[in-house]
Amino acid sequence: MQQIDWMVLIGTLTFIVLYGTYKSRGSKSVSDYLKSGNDAKWWTIGLSVMATQASAITFLSTPGQAFHDGMGFVQFYFGLPIAMIIICMVFIPLYHKLKVYTAYEYLESRFDLKTRTLTAILFLIQRGLAAGITIFAPAIILSAVLGWNLLYLNVIIGVLVIIYTVSGGTKAVSVTQKQQMGVIFLGMLFAFLLILNYLPLDISFSKALQIAGSNGKMEILDFSFDFENRYTFWSGIIGGSFLALSYFGTDQSQVQRYLSGRSVRESQLGLVMNGLLKVPMQFFILLVGVMVFVFYQFNSSPLHFNPAAVKDVMASEYASKYVALEADKKALEQDIRTKQLQFARTEDASEANRIQQEITQLNKTESRLRETGRTLIKKANPEAETNDKDYVFIHFILNNLPRGIIGLLLAVILSAAMSSTASELNALGSTTAIDLYKRNTPGRTEKHYVRASKWFTLLWGVIAIGVASVANLFDNLIQLVNIIGSIFYGNVLGIFLLAFFIKYVRSQATFVAALITQVLIVIVWYIDLMPYLWLNVVGCALVMGLALLIQTFSSNKS
Structure with a gap:
């Protein structure tokens, strides 16, 4: 890296941290700190929702996934628009009507305290792990490629996020994510255009697509019912819908983004924006990876990228x-x-x-x-670690892009890590403060709960850095995050669907069914019985079926 790359990288990250801290100063109440005073507009919500999901893993792993396996991974996102429609129609109006700070508050009014607490704890476990991975992902790769100290990188990324997230809460997360998404879109567009420019003069974009297609990289749709294939049209539409419904509808890191909307309509428009743009965005990122493959058809590449x-x-x-x-x-x-x-x-x-x-x-x-x-x-x-998918794109960036653009692309990666981690820490802190601490220590002042929220956010930031420091590289980082989510999300979604639609089922049946389901899903994942996307469907169906059986048995017995 040259001096100009360091200037671009450090300047971009410093601006984001200072801007977020400045714009969100002065939160006096829990509503201001956790819901941004309910003043977010729809485009802020939409960009914040997209930035929360689009971590550094997206921009490191996805191009490498396409380089090796082609465009088929985009099918993973096919269920997302369906989930957005359901959430806009059911979840958002209910959350706003109840004026909740977290998604799990509703479960106590519908069931009881222990069901609310269990669901909140399931969220804290899986999202706490995921927060560590979103820090670890860029750190391990930048460490390997640039020779930077891994532990220092984990700490630096974590501390930068902690500064403005603890200081400004939800508003700090939202305002910085707009800047981060701008950096991300600009950087990826530059990378795509430069790849096309680097191809031989007689290789047009259409010819590049032909070359990619002739090597099986443009096979987007797979309508087979092959259970051994992780990514098919059916796993995307069905399993992906359940995963997206649970993630965007019940995961506090996403719910908190649209709870900050100034009205139901603003929140709904924000999610519609995400539903319309997310699949094209992922398609474009995968296409960048495919174009990297085409680039290396005419240029030398390493035998192994790590x-x-x-x-x-x-x-x-x-x-x-x-x-x-x-x-x-x-x-x-x-x-x-x-x-x-x-x-x-x-x-x-x-x-x-x-x-x-x-x-x-x-x-x-x-x-x-x-x-x-x-x-x-x-x-x-x-x-x-012999899998090198996560190193493909960063190798291309460092070895082929012009000076200055390298700094911009590294800023893209670190900005994405910060934006996603900030949302997760914000949600972890608010869930701990509202669902566990405030619920069990009522009667304190607003100032006290704001201070407690900040301390819990700081605590989760330290925990995330700790997780990042002991993590190990998996088959593919973007898959790892989704696997962790799939182990828990189906169960949590089933609990919410029972709460929304099946009034017959009471709290005790739901609580017992949720405990049994979580154990069974972990076992199914451990023995690798099915592709991980289907865990969302099975977990949801299992908790609902068991709860109905337990409730029916209890009612007949009484």
């Missing part, structure tokens, strides 16, 4: 074998480049088809070389 893993193998007895693989890959890259240029220039359909088949075989050979490289890395260090 430099820390490469360092391990190069310091081992397998170094010579790894170097030989790199030489084989370099020769293969020249063949791929030559064939891709022939494919782009030919106008004969049969000739294009023949060349396309040859390119497919060459890319399969390259994939085998990468797999052999991963095997050598694992032999050299059994503890090494």
Whole structure:
């Protein structure tokens, strides 16, 4: 990184922290601190909701996911617009009518204190873990690629977020997220345009899409009922709907964003904005990853994108074998480049088809070389992380973008980490303060509860930094966050659906069913019985079915 990159990076992050602290100073009441005084407009809500979900993991992992597996991951988001409609019609009017600070307050009036407390604790567990991962994700990758100290990075990201989140509460989160989303959109647009500019002159955007399609990267829809495939149209529409419904409807980190709206209509418009823009945004981010793949069809790429893993193998007895693989890959890259240029220039359909088949075989050979490289890395260090999806985009940024733009893209990654983490800490602090502390220590002053909320937010910030400091890289970070959510979200959603629609079921049946369901879902996940998206459906159906059975049995017995 050059001096200009450091200036852009530090300047952007400093501005966001100072701006958020300045704009949100002076919260005097719990309503001001936790609900931003209910003055948020719909576009602020919409951007805040999007920024909360779009963590650094989105901008690091998603392009790498597309580089390796293509556009199919976008199906994960297909259920989101359906969920937005249901939340706008059912959840938002009810929350605003009851004037709640957290989603879980409603559960006490419908059921009882222990059900409210259980649901709040389930949220605190899964969101506390997720907050640590949203800090850890960019830290581990930037540490490996740039050589920065991992622990220091975890602490720096966490402390920056804590400063303005503790100081200004929900308003600080909302106002900074508008700036962060501006940085994010600008940075990703620059990256996309530069990739296209770096392609050979006779490779137009349509030709680039053809190249990507010929290698299976543009296969967006999968209508199969293959239960072994994580991402299909059906898992996205059904499992994705349940996940989005639970996340946006019952997760306090999202609920708190639209509870700050000045009216029901403003909150609804904010969520509609998210429903309309989220899928195109994810499609665009995946497309950036696909274009990175096309770029590397004409340019050299490393055998393995994680430099820390490469360092391990190069310091081992397998170094010579790894170097030989790199030489084989370099020769293969020249063949791929030559064939891709022939494919782009030919106008004969049969000739294009023949060349396309040859390119497919060459890319399969390259994939085998990468797999052999991963095997050598694992032999050299059994503890090494051989999955390098999360390192693809950051490698491209650091090695191919012009000076200044590198700083901007790093600011994108860290801004996304800060925006998502800020929402999570804000929600964790408010849930702890309102659902656990205030409920059990009533009668204190507004100033006391505001101060308590700040202390709880600080505590969760420290916990998140702690989780980040002991976390380990998973198969793919964006999947890890969604897996953690899927373990808990279905159960929580089922509790809310029982509360909303099935008045027959009472508190004791719901509480027992929720405990049983959570244990069973953890077991199902642990033995890997099904793709994680379906855990949302199963968890929701299980808690509702068990609650109905327990209530019916109890009623008949009495």
